[in-house]
Amino acid sequence: MLNIEHLDLSFGDSKVLDDINLEVHKGEVITFIGPSGTGKTSLLRCINLLEKPDGGRITLGGDTYDYGSITKKETLDLRRKTAMVFQQYNLFKNKTVLENVMDAQIVVQKKSKAAARDKSMAELARVGLEAKADAYPHQLSGGQQQRVSIARALAVEPEVILFDEPTSALDPELVGEVLKTIGEVAGSGMTIILVTHEMSFAEDISDRVVFMDRGKVAEEGPPQQIFRHSNHARTQQFLRKFYTASH
Amino acid sequence: MDIQYMIEIFPRFLLVIPITILIVVLSAIFGLMLSIPVAAIRIRKIPVLSQMMGAYISFTRSTPILLQLFLFFFGLPVLLQLIGFDIMKIDAITAAVACLIVFNGAYMSEVLRPAYLAIEKGQHEAAESLGYTPFQKMKTVIIPQMAPIALPGLGNAIIHLIHDSSLVFAIGVVDIMGMATIMSGDTFGMKQVEVFLTVALIYWGISMISEQLIRLLERRKKKVLKNTGYKLKEEEAGYSV
Ligand SMILES: Nc1ncnc2c1ncn2[C@@H]1O[C@H](COP(=O)(O)OP(=O)(O)OP(=O)(O)O)[C@@H](O)[C@H]1O
């Protein structure tokens, strides 16, 4: 359903993503792990063109887009099939919770206000925040803001939701509620690409785990293989370091 | 002091107050419209154009407005002739309005620019990632957040503009100040204090009314600011000129 071929990205002289190939099936949950500065965020940002790759192709929802020659219209088109959940939530500060979830449906999808409201309230109920519909983002905890941003992503019914370290800006006691919400979204059959440092969560939720190293896919496979039986030296080294650092 | 005389001449000023208001309103509206592309060029740092806008802003800031008025009044016809229009002289009001539009285009761009830059990158990216066009993003996300930040600076610009407009009499516009100079001539300089005191009172009144209008907008701004949770000090919010 989502297919990336030969994606390259550089910033100036430094090559950040080097010939990335990735195939994601409908309803699959793919998790990216890897050392800092490896290009995980950059890859997610390339998928919805917040960053413009130097070359490569992406196929999503039946259409293929050539990164090298993508037009403005194609860019909007591709973005409208994806949704992003940011590390810093990035809720629209001038809008209430409900308006945050409704806005893209009205502005981008041209839905009626009533339809957008119904859909938004349903999504807010799904993340357990319908009671906060009229609050402004800054009145919510980080965990609540992140759950609203998940509702905002769900509300546009994207082909895939991209999560970039959705819990790493949160206080530890708020991480659980957001992971639970993501777990529910995954359980509902949504296609998910997730970048996270929450290893045990990744192991639980993922259909496939990709270990990235220095701009390349170093190893990929089912979670048990990556986390328990990796025979790839860099992966083992990364996980060992990771576990000693966090325990 | 002849208060009776001040009351007598007041109606004559009423006739020319619309001229001042016309000049102020046109300069404010078109100045704001001009300031948007100027700010955009500077924000995007478009090569060459950005440097040109920098020079333009610096020039309008660092030369007296009176001088700029003369440059427009005498210079515009020359410029128009160069590009093929055969005009010997332009109407003083036209020159005055053109000059103040150009002045405010620079001034207001320096209010909009910091207001734009105060909006976090994440706000742009959230809208972009959902497929908003640049126009949709500006309209529904960015401008509503910029407005409360830019408002004090824009309000300031308008108060300045009201005061600066009193200089247009120098190129022959019969505005409030122009009328005052005519009257003080009429009385052979006998009633100058009364005439200029009346003018001062009129400017005071116009400024007060404008301030009240701006304050109405500011009340809305306070509400928006409270909602967004931005804690902005007024100083960093657009008094940069
Ligand atoms: N806008 C940019 N301009 C220049 N270099 C950038 C930019 N964004 C990222 N980089 C560089 O690209 C590389 C990959 O960054 P990226 O943020 O994708 O890594 P990451 O795997 O998400 O790291 P982390 O785990 O720390 O979030 C890094 O070396 C980073 O410094």
Ligand SMILES: [Mg+2]
């Ligand atoms: Mg990252």
